[in-house]
Amino acid sequence: MKDAVILDSSGFYSGLAFSMKNFYTTKGVLKEISHIKLSKLALESLLEQGLIKVDEGKKEHFKKVIEVAKRSGDFKRLSKTDLSLLALALKLKDENFDSLIVSDDYSLCNVAKLLNLKVTTSVTRGITKVIRWIVYCKSCKKVFGEYDVKVCDVCGSPLARKPRGKLKKKAKVS
Ligand SMILES: [Zn+2]
Known part of the structure; x- marks a missing residue:
């Protein structure tokens, strides 16, 4: 199996992209880093x-x-570029590559794990748990099923989110 290392913008900011190895990325990432x-x-x-x-x-x-990101509650926090990196990793996996995404984005890493994709962070510690979020009101404790609600319809307080619970643990990929 051939390796395919997929970089998001952080891989370019950290200089990893210039280490003369073979990397994959998407058009969206190139656009993001075009100002450097x-x-x-x-x-x-x-x-x-x-x-x-x-x-x-x-x-x-x-x-x-998109399906998996919506289910885990990460969808609203993923940019188009994040989605493109995950889709590319899936495609390369289909083509029998051992794909690994390098990203510091927490939601991206979370969805990657749910898709059984290998992921590592370029700087920060890798995440080890898959998290499903729960959105709730801090004042009256009402729980919301939707992730894009910002204010409680009962008491008007701003909503917070917390992990719904651990689903599975995976060894850190590094
Ligand atoms: Zn409330």
């Missing part, structure tokens, strides 16, 4: 040499990612 002027030339050269491959998941991969 200094490394623009270096980036172009990596792309030209094929050391960074830009690819996208297919429709079916996006569908699966």
Whole structure:
């Protein structure tokens, strides 16, 4: 099985992308990092040499990612770029790559784990637990099923969220 390491923006900010290994990323990430002027030339050269491959998941991969992210309550916290990285990892896995996502985004890591994708963080400690969120009112304790509600309809207090409970534990991927 060939390795496919997939980088989000943090992989470019931390310099990992310039370590001359083979990486994958998506168009969305390139757009996000397009303002780093200094490394623009270096980036172009990596792309030209094929050391960074830009690819996208297919429709079916996006569908699966969105479905799982909605179920876990992470969907609202994922950007289009985050979704594209997860979809790409699924696609590469389908193509028999041993795909690993490098990302510091907590929601992205959480959904990756739910999709049985390997994930590691470039700087911070890897997450070991899969979390499902619960949205609740701090004042009257009403629990909300939807994640995009911001204010309690009973007492008007702002809502908070907390983990619903541990689902499964997985060894840290590093
Ligand atoms: Zn309330």
